[in-house]
Amino acid sequence: MxxxxxxxxxxxxxxxxxxxxxxxxxxxxRSGRGGDALGPFEELWHPAAHRARAEVRTHDSRREPAPSPGDPPQDC
Structure with a gap:
């Protein structure tokens, strides 16, 4: 027993x-933060999602180049 x-x-x-x-x-x-806190667990159980999240973080960290002084303004 x-x-x-x-x-x-x-x-x-x-x-x-x-x-x-x-x-x-x-x-x-839901809160959009702390992805790094669960990163090791996500990497273990769902490697494709972990790689995709790393790719999104890399893309988000890139900045758009600033326009040159002689460039015409662009509409967003």
């Missing part, structure tokens, strides 16, 4: 950790 109790507690602990990580992931993604 003691072994069953120990196995049950261990399994419930793993399930609780998984649920907490999922909830944290949803909260972080």
């Amino acid at each position: 003691d072994k069953v109790l120990v196995v049950t507690v261990v399994l419930l602990s793993y399930a609780l950790i998984a649920v907490l990580l999922m909830a944290l992931g949803r909260r972080v993604r």
